[in-house]
Amino acid sequence: MSATPTPVKLSMHELSAWYGDRKVLDRISFDVPATRITAIIGPSGCGKSTFIRCINRMHELMAEARVQGRVELDGHDVYGLEVAPEQLRRRVGMVFQKPNPFPTMSIRDNVLAGLRLTGTPASDGDDTVEQVLRAVALWDEVRDRLRSRADTLSAGQQQRLCIARALAVRPDVLLMDEPCAALDPIATARIEDLLGDLRTRYTIVLVTHNMQQAARVSDRTGFFLGGQLVEIDDTDIIFTGPGDPRTEDYITGKFG
Amino acid sequence: MPGERLGLPEVALSPDRHFTCIGLGIAMTERFHERAPPSGAGPEPWCSRPAGSGDRMVGLALRACAALPVILSLSLLGILAEGAWDGAGKLGIPEGGLWPRVLGTLLVSGVALAVAVPLGLLAALFLSELARPAVRRWLKPALELLAGIPTVVYALLAVLVAGPALARVVPGLEVPSALVAGLVLALMLVPTISSLSEDALRAVPRELREAALALGASRLRMLWLVVVPAARPGIVAAVMLAVSRAVGETMIMTYAAGHVPRTGLDPRVAVETLTGYMGGVALGQEPGTSASVFTVGAAVLGLNVLAHAVVLRLGRRSGRWS
Amino acid sequence: MTRGERLRPVSLGPPPRHQRRGRLFAAVCMAVTLLPVLVVAVLLGALVQSGAGLDEPTVVLHHLAEGGAQQLLRSVVGSLWLVSMCACVAVPLGVGAALQLEGPRRPVRSALALNIASLAGVPSVLFGLVGLELFVRALHLGHSMVTAALTLALVVLPIVAVAARSALRAVPDELREAGYALGATPWQVTRQVVLPAALPGILSGTILAIARAFGEAAPLLLVAGMTMSGSSTALGDPRGVLPLHVLALLVEPRTAASAEALVGVVVLLGTLLVLSGWAMHLRHRHERRRDGPWFEDPR
Ligand SMILES: Nc1ncnc2c1ncn2[C@@H]1O[C@H](COP(=O)(O)OP(=O)(O)O)[C@@H](O)[C@H]1O
Ligand SMILES: [Mg+2]
Numbered sequence: 103m104s105a106t107p108t109p110v111k112l113s114m115h116e117l118s119a120w121y122g123d124r125k126v127l128d129r130i131s132f133d134v135p136a137t138r139i140t141a142i143i144g145p146s147g148c149g150k151s152t153f154i155r156c157i158n159r160m161h162e163l164m165a166e167a168r169v170q171g172r173v174e175l176d177g178h179d180v181y182g183l184e185v186a187p188e189q190l191r192r193r194v195g196m197v198f199q200k201p202n203p204f205p206t207m208s209i210r211d212n213v214l215a216g217l218r219l220t221g222t223p224a225s226d227g228d229d230t231v232e233q234v235l236r237a238v239a240l241w242d243e244v245r246d247r248l249r250s251r252a253d254t255l256s257a258g259q260q261q262r263l264c265i266a267r268a269l270a271v272r273p274d275v276l277l278m279d280e281p282c283a284a285l286d287p288i289a290t291a292r293i294e295d296l297l298g299d300l301r302t303r304y305t306i307v308l309v310t311h312n313m314q315q316a317a318r319v320s321d322r323t324g325f326f327l328g329g330q331l332v333e334i335d336d337t338d339i340i341f342t343g344p345g346d347p348r349t350e351d352y353i354t355g356k357f358g
Numbered sequence: 359m360p361g362e363r364l365g366l367p368e369v370a371l372s373p374d375r376h377f378t379c380i381g382l383g384i385a386m387t388e389r390f391h392e393r394a395p396p397s398g399a400g401p402e403p404w405c406s407r408p409a410g411s412g413d414r415m416v417g418l419a420l421r422a423c424a425a426l427p428v429i430l431s432l433s434l435l436g437i438l439a440e441g442a443w444d445g446a447g448k449l450g451i452p453e454g455g456l457w458p459r460v461l462g463t464l465l466v467s468g469v470a471l472a473v474a475v476p477l478g479l480l481a482a483l484f485l486s487e488l489a490r491p492a493v494r495r496w497l498k499p500a501l502e503l504l505a506g507i508p509t510v511v512y513a514l515l516a517v518l519v520a521g522p523a524l525a526r527v528v529p530g531l532e533v534p535s536a537l538v539a540g541l542v543l544a545l546m547l548v549p550t551i552s553s554l555s556e557d558a559l560r561a562v563p564r565e566l567r568e569a570a571l572a573l574g575a576s577r578l579r580m581l582w583l584v585v586v587p588a589a590r591p592g593i594v595a596a597v598m599l600a601v602s603r604a605v606g607e608t609m610i611m612t613y614a615a616g617h618v619p620r621t622g623l624d625p626r627v628a629v630e631t632l633t634g635y636m637g638g639v640a641l642g643q644e645p646g647t648s649a650s651v652f653t654v655g656a657a658v659l660g661l662n663v664l665a666h667a668v669v670l671r672l673g674r675r676s677g678r679w680s
Numbered sequence: 681m682t683r684g685e686r687l688r689p690v691s692l693g694p695p696p697r698h699q700r701r702g703r704l705f706a707a708v709c710m711a712v713t714l715l716p717v718l719v720v721a722v723l724l725g726a727l728v729q730s731g732a733g734l735d736e737p738t739v740v741l742h743h744l745a746e747g748g749a750q751q752l753l754r755s756v757v758g759s760l761w762l763v764s765m766c767a768c769v770a771v772p773l774g775v776g777a778a779l780q781l782e783g784p785r786r787p788v789r790s791a792l793a794l795n796i797a798s799l800a801g802v803p804s805v806l807f808g809l810v811g812l813e814l815f816v817r818a819l820h821l822g823h824s825m826v827t828a829a830l831t832l833a834l835v836v837l838p839i840v841a842v843a844a845r846s847a848l849r850a851v852p853d854e855l856r857e858a859g860y861a862l863g864a865t866p867w868q869v870t871r872q873v874v875l876p877a878a879l880p881g882i883l884s885g886t887i888l889a890i891a892r893a894f895g896e897a898a899p900l901l902l903v904a905g906m907t908m909s910g911s912s913t914a915l916g917d918p919r920g921v922l923p924l925h926v927l928a929l930l931v932e933p934r935t936a937a938s939a940e941a942l943v944g945v946v947v948l949l950g951t952l953l954v955l956s957g958w959a960m961h962l963r964h965r966h967e968r969r970r971d972g973p974w975f976e977d978p979r
Binding site: 413420499 | 701705713727730774779780799802837865895897926
């Protein structure tokens, strides 16, 4: 996979984050190209989730959480005073590690949840449902039971439903925090296929601790260690000739 | 003549006291909400908050709701503290003194808890650990229903049925007496203790039990040495709730414990409890002033708080792993 | 020990002595659990029996026909009226307080939570004193139904708040996060994600609180302006509500009026049985529903 230069969608400048007094991200700076998949790898606890949650300002929902530095989306500072985090989160969708469909809603309502929740009238609700469910390759599996409860689906289906739910809000950016960590290999493969389809239309930031996954699906890969960005480069460079010995050690399985 | 029914003179608290309470309540909750997110008021339209979102109104309403309990507790304290002083600025003491009623309360609650705590804990252990699911399915709701029976009904049972029946068995038992009230009270407390303790026991993670069993512990030892200690905070909370129920229970105390303020420790004779005094005055069976009723009320609250402290203390000490 | 012995499987399970002790213990526990249930059942049976043992059953029928039935009905209606007023005040406020405590960005709200929890443990008579001071004397509402309802609301409010809070806490944070990640505001998440998920729990807690209010007598004793001469069943007089009305049994036992009060006891217990049964059913169904992959294994 080659990475022809594309416009910058997201850029981080000296981004640091704390939980209470504990600094867990240390001056992260890099750019994320538009309509590409950027993978973030690193041992657990190195701050990947914290980083990705800083992008759509989910981090600040935690008690005691604090951020410093800039995150720019299309050149706008997302931490600007006038920015409503809710509006930001509609442009930057998120998929979590554990599938978390709303258990009290039907499959259909889950897909439309983003619109319902934010009070956006969905005149073409049925079209949207079909379109995004097709986009996540779930349509054929659930078209006959759109009204049944979402928690009757398998874990892999639930995760694709959650992706569909995020897409229905029509974001530009999709943040995925280890979206396959709770899934079996077959469900994982389906999500990876799906990522390939989505990358033409969305800017995707994918956190994973599965290095093969990063190598398979991403265009660029960043390696985090102890809250710092060790290096970020095109995926094939990272996996064939990384610039930093620590990256090499991690990738060859010497630690982590 | 509504005012005279209680035989209580009208000494309303000064209204500014109420306002002070309310103000303090709001101020206290306000402190917890300093971290409201900055409101959107900037020049750029990018991702800014749409105008007229109702969130702020709702936030205010919810904040008011949260302030209410604080106001309520402050008023409770204020009203008890102020109502206890009569018009002449003297502390209202019921005829016969406060002490006999405190002792009466301790005696009746003591009898009740001495019965209800062991029964309740064993019941909890049974329901959560030992009962077969089929037994548990009907025994648990049946036991919990006991907690839902109104205390008036317990009072009726004590006076009309349980008292006379007990009198036939226990020599020298008077019918309104500490023993009758205590035993009937115990019936009411068992489900209080058992259902909360059971929740605590069931919340102990399976891994802990399995770890103990894997070390070769017998089931009983596993329960005793691992599960019960792990559930201890919940069990203590259950006992605490039972203590405060016992001390504050009014209907059973009014009808089944008697109205004879006494300092003896014989549970077979009539005594008078703090709450029994309040009930007696309210029913016009006993002379009393507004100030004395409020004083007794304050004593009930004090005893309640004290009992909580004692139970907490006991729970902490007995809970160490040996 | 020979090799052959070592290869034989060890007997599984605890040694027999332990086993016997365990069984004995279980049996004792079961007896202990049954005891209070049986005792109360027997006592209630005896109470009803004592009323049915009236010398002249026809006297009771006559009394009921002569207006006793109407009196009973009035006290039931009075109780329902009282409890609905109380619920209208206490339930929204209690749930609101719980929402505020469990809302987004929970800072250290433990002081407020502790306050509510301790209020729920305050004996209900004391709220009678507060009602007397606040509603009868300061607000001049008199010994009225409104006073009684507001006083009961003070008793019920913390109970509802505590129950609602624990139901809200049981809603997994993942669901809240999902809502926020879709761009919903805190209130939107609360109303459309958290409340529906917590509803069964809130509902069952509320029903139990209302059941409690229905049978509560002590605070009413203080604010209703009772006298020794017993209850009044005039509609709109809090002295006539069911829990106070049944006290007539004590004033003149074994008369026609007390038989009527006995019927009142049965009505009271029946109502509470229905309410608690409903609450238990809701809770039970809710517990079984927790089976999504995001929940911890419920053991
Ligand atoms: N809510 C929290 N409060 C305090 N510390 C946290 C919290 N969440 C994560 N951390 C800490 O922050 C560090 C980074 O965590 P995280 O971003 O979740 O790592 P990763 O996703 O790479 O495994 C970890 O050391 C973790 O212990
Ligand atoms: Mg993580």
